Structure formats: structure tokens, C-alpha cells
Amino acid sequence: MRFLRTHPLARMAAVVFVAAGATLMTAGTAAAAPVDVVYTCEASTFIGPVATTFDSSVEGTAPETVAPGETFAITVTPQADQIPGEVSGLPLLEVKNFTLTIPIPANSTLVSASLSGGSGLGSEPVLTQVDNNLVITLPSSIAGGADYQLPALTLNLVAGAEGTIDVKVGGTSLTDPGLTLTAVADFLGSPIEAPTVCFPDPNPVLASTTIVSADPGGV
Numbered sequence: 001m002r003f004l005r006t007h008p009l010a011r012m013a014a015v016v017f018v019a020a021g022a023t024l025m026t027a028g029t030a031a032a033a034p035v036d037v038v039y040t041c042e043a044s045t046f047i048g049p050v051a052t053t054f055d056s057s058v059e060g061t062a063p064e065t066v067a068p069g070e071t072f073a074i075t076v077t078p079q080a081d082q083i084p085g086e087v088s089g090l091p092l093l094e095v096k097n098f099t100l101t102i103p104i105p106a107n108s109t110l111v112s113a114s115l116s117g118g119s120g121l122g123s124e125p126v127l128t129q130v131d132n133n134l135v136i137t138l139p140s141s142i143a144g145g146a147d148y149q150l151p152a153l154t155l156n157l158v159a160g161a162e163g164t165i166d167v168k169v170g171g172t173s174l175t176d177p178g179l180t181l182t183a184v185a186d187f188l189g190s191p192i193e194a195p196t197v198c199f200p201d202p203n204p205v206l207a208s209t210t211i212v213s214a215d216p217g218g219v
Helices: 008-021
Strands: 035-045 048-061 071-077 090-103 108-116 126-130 133-138 152-159 163-167 179-187 190-200 207-211
Touching: 071 207, 090 190, 108 126, 108 133, 133 152, 152 163
Parallel strands: none
Antiparallel strands: 035 048, 035 190, 048 071, 071 152, 090 133, 090 179, 108 152, 126 133, 163 207, 179 190
């Protein structure tokens, strides 16, 4: 984890983001080696915008190859984690307003998507489709110091005619973030909110499936 600034609220926003937002995907037929994702973030605080970065890694499953028109599944499973109870001497009250965006992969058609598992979230996460994106929203807040696990996301897809199907994290810039949240800390007896937006920079391929046609010549 690499912080660009060290003001307590900046560090609070960054650390809370790491704890609450370290999700998403990797590649392979079975659980593959984790893929590291570096996020660029900006927290809005009473001292102005504060830049932060952090690293995370996530595991996922996907078939290596599929045939054109074949239906298949990709599953991404976040790992269990804990929200810090205190950051840089500030008691962390909660993390709220969490949303995570995952684009529907190119060269595929989404049949369905579902969430499963998860714990310590206060209520059932909500999965919605917005244009060509899937958005996971946590309606409840997560208290500082609490253990939690975000749910696994399964995408049932139909392969296109050719090419590869690459899964990536959503977000391209601070004005087009793929993950948002608000960290709330106790600052001298008053709650201080730090809305935070993040995007992956760079955005690596986390799971990849190749569309392979049968040999037309046969053997």
C-alpha cells in the first residue's frame, strides 16, 4: 500500500478503501494466482481533495477456452477482511455508500449474473445492471473494526464469434470511477466524512477466456 500524502484523513480514506473495497477478479480454469491491481483514488476532505493509491489482489475462475455461442460462467470471489477500528489515531465509525462497477466483457452476451455468500454486510448486497455494467451496492454501512466478506459474483455469459473475453475492473478515471465509498471517522467528537472515488491504473486483465472455433478442415 503506497500513500501519496500522510494527513490523517487522507490515510483514513485510503486504508478504509483498502479494507472495504479490495475485491474482484483473477484468471484461470480453477482459482488462479492472484492478480495485483493498483488503484488511484481521491478522497474529498475538509482540507480539500487528497490523492491516494493502494494495491489489492483477488482470485477468480474462468474456463481457458470456449466455443463460439457456448454458455459459460466466470466467478469472482472476494476474500474475508476486516475494517480497521482506528486509523492514524482517528476512530473509524463506519464505511458506507459502497458501490463497485464491473463491465460486462466484450465479445460476450450476459445471460444472468448473481451474488452469493458474503458476511458482515448488515443487509443483502444489491446487484443491478446499468447499461453495459454490473453494479454491486451495499445498502448498509460496515462498522469500524468489523469483520466482513463481500459476496462472490458469478456471470453467466454466451461467447461471441471470435476473439477473447477479458474481465476487468470498472473505472477509467476519477470522473469515471469504478468504486466509490464514504469513510466516516470521529474527529474530536464529530463525525467526519471522506467520500472517495477510485479507478484501476493500469487496469490489468483479471480473467481471460479465448473463443476457439472447431477446425473446419477436420482431421
